[in-house]
Amino acid sequence: MAIGTASTYARLRFGTVSLLVLHIVLRSFLHTPTPLIDLYIYNAIAFLASAVAFSAPPFNDHLARLSLGCAILLWAIGSTATTWDSFYGTVIWPNFSDICYILFYPLMLFGLIRALTVHRTFRPIEILDVLIITFGFSTLIAALLLKTAMAHFVGSATSVFLSIVYPVGDVVLLSIALIVVMVQRRAVRSLLLLLGTAVFTATDLYFLYKSATTGYGFAQLTDDGWLIGLLLIAEALWHHGGETQVSERIIGFATTLATIFSGATLAYSALKPGTIPSTGLVPAIATIALSIARLVFALREARSASTNFELARIDELTGLANRRTFIAHISALGTNPGTILLLDLDGFKAVNDNLGHEAGDQLLRQISLRFSRVIPSGALLARLGGDEFGVVIPGSSHLGHEVALALTSTTSYPFDVAGEQISVGVSIGRVINDGDSDLLQRADSAMYEAKRSGGGMVLWTP
Numbered sequence: 001m002a003i004g005t006a007s008t009y010a011r012l013r014f015g016t017v018s019l020l021v022l023h024i025v026l027r028s029f030l031h032t033p034t035p036l037i038d039l040y041i042y043n044a045i046a047f048l049a050s051a052v053a054f055s056a057p058p059f060n061d062h063l064a065r066l067s068l069g070c071a072i073l074l075w076a077i078g079s080t081a082t083t084w085d086s087f088y089g090t091v092i093w094p095n096f097s098d099i100c101y102i103l104f105y106p107l108m109l110f111g112l113i114r115a116l117t118v119h120r121t122f123r124p125i126e127i128l129d130v131l132i133i134t135f136g137f138s139t140l141i142a143a144l145l146l147k148t149a150m151a152h153f154v155g156s157a158t159s160v161f162l163s164i165v166y167p168v169g170d171v172v173l174l175s176i177a178l179i180v181v182m183v184q185r186r187a188v189r190s191l192l193l194l195l196g197t198a199v200f201t202a203t204d205l206y207f208l209y210k211s212a213t214t215g216y217g218f219a220q221l222t223d224d225g226w227l228i229g230l231l232l233i234a235e236a237l238w239h240h241g242g243e244t245q246v247s248e249r250i251i252g253f254a255t256t257l258a259t260i261f262s263g264a265t266l267a268y269s270a271l272k273p274g275t276i277p278s279t280g281l282v283p284a285i286a287t288i289a290l291s292i293a294r295l296v297f298a299l300r301e302a303r304s305a306s307t308n309f310e311l312a313r314i315d316e317l318t319g320l321a322n323r324r325t326f327i328a329h330i331s332a333l334g335t336n337p338g339t340i341l342l343l344d345l346d347g348f349k350a351v352n353d354n355l356g357h358e359a360g361d362q363l364l365r366q367i368s369l370r371f372s373r374v375i376p377s378g379a380l381l382a383r384l385g386g387d388e389f390g391v392v393i394p395g396s397s398h399l400g401h402e403v404a405l406a407l408t409s410t411t412s413y414p415f416d417v418a419g420e421q422i423s424v425g426v427s428i429g430r431v432i433n434d435g436d437s438d439l440l441q442r443a444d445s446a447m448y449e450a451k452r453s454g455g456g457m458v459l460w461t462p
Contacts, residue, residue, distance in 0.1 A: 020224065020231060023041050026041070033086075042083065042227070045231070046072065049234045053068045053234040067108075067111030068233060068237065074100045074101075074103050075104045078101045109130050110126065110127065112197070125301065131286075137258055139262045139281075170201035170204045174197045187239070192236035193236040196232030199225055259288070262287035265284045318368040320382055323382065323385060326392065329392040339391075339397055343390070345388075358418075368383065370411070375403065376399065378394055379393040380392040408456065427455050
């Protein structure tokens with residue numbers, strides 16, 4: 001980071017904190033809400049906090065920085081819309097602020113997880129996990145509290161549901177942050193993230209308590225708790241260290257619980273209609289749908305991983321095992337009796353030079369097929385590259401000798417390639433396993449000796 005740029009960002013962070021302190025002082029002495037203090041200055045601090053997150057150093061996971069920055073920005077937009085409506089009585093767009101606040105939670109949850117863990121490749125399934133946790137725990141709280149809350153709050157089921165979803169989202173954020181911090185080493189970064197989440201959660205819970213009891217007064221000093229929490233979270237991104245590789249079991253456990261809660265809620269609602277307001281069933285349905293989507297996606301990932309694993313073990317041209325698998329089988333042989341064969345085709349280069357590589361590839365596939373037919377069960381045939389093959393044959397040396405002879409005989413009659421009859425031979429180096437580590441080198445020496453002798457098979461001897 002350039003010195004000039006670092007100085008600009010330092011002024012941004014200092015200016016945001018200074019503006020927050022100014023707002024707290026003004027609110028402490030001026031008890032009457034004013035647009036300047038409670039609309040412009042208050043929300044300017046929230047927007048600046050998002051800028052602090054967006055401009056965090058590049059040692060951060062870029063998705064953590066982007067997600068947390070967008071979450072704080074959405075909260076700032078929602079807060080601006082809410083305070084604008086409070087002062088001027090004009091609704092810019094019905095439920096606009098609620099949409100911003102709701103989107104804040106999954107973005108914040110995703111950002112916290114990424115910020116508290118070491119950098120890793122992004123997987124789209126992480127987004128599904130975050131959404132399942134968010135909707136699932138919203139379902140739980142709706143099933144337990146929505147009907148009771150409707151008796152104490154004024155408004156429709158939707159507005160009451162939204163009123164209790166916010167603190168639920170905060171509790172989920174705080175729980176995930178606390179779990180991750182508990183399993184990692186302590187650092188300023190993790191402690192700031194945990195403290196910011198805790199302050200934000202405490203402010204929301206206090207807001208809910210006051211709204212349900214004595215009534216919440218607009219533009220209170222306690223409102224700055226939201227700003228303090230968001231600024232602490234943004235500031236955490238400027239501190240390095242403390243990240244750890246969190247086990248996926250933590251997130252997996254949370255998504256499993258969320259799915260169970262949602263399934264149980266839908267089942268209970270079906271058995272006793274009307275016990276849970278329909279608004280509370282929406283996140284349950286969303287959770288189940290997302291869980292099914294996650295299952296499908298996970299199966300595709302597993303299938304893809306299996307395919308990639310297989311591709312890493314086989315030769316793409318012939319479908320035989322590749323060099324890596326061949327060497328692994330030699331190692332697995334250990335001190336058990338067995339034979340290693342190295343095969344090199346005689347006359348293959350002329351086919352490539354005269355008929356082209358496509359004809360050469362066709363010839364390799366035909367040879368691989370013939371070789372495969374004489375390989376006994378339990379043995380491994382591999383293409384090592386070019387026109388070189390290898391065979392690992394567990395068992396007696398006599399069996400290895402017979403297989404070598406059978407492989408030689410497979411090239412005794414010509415191959416039909418590109419409309420022409422092509423004849424090639426094979427030179428084979430054979431070595432009997434004695435538990436030594438240079439079996440491959442010995443087989444290679446024997447194979448080149450066979451090649452110098454005009455083809456056939458040579459057994460390596462000391």
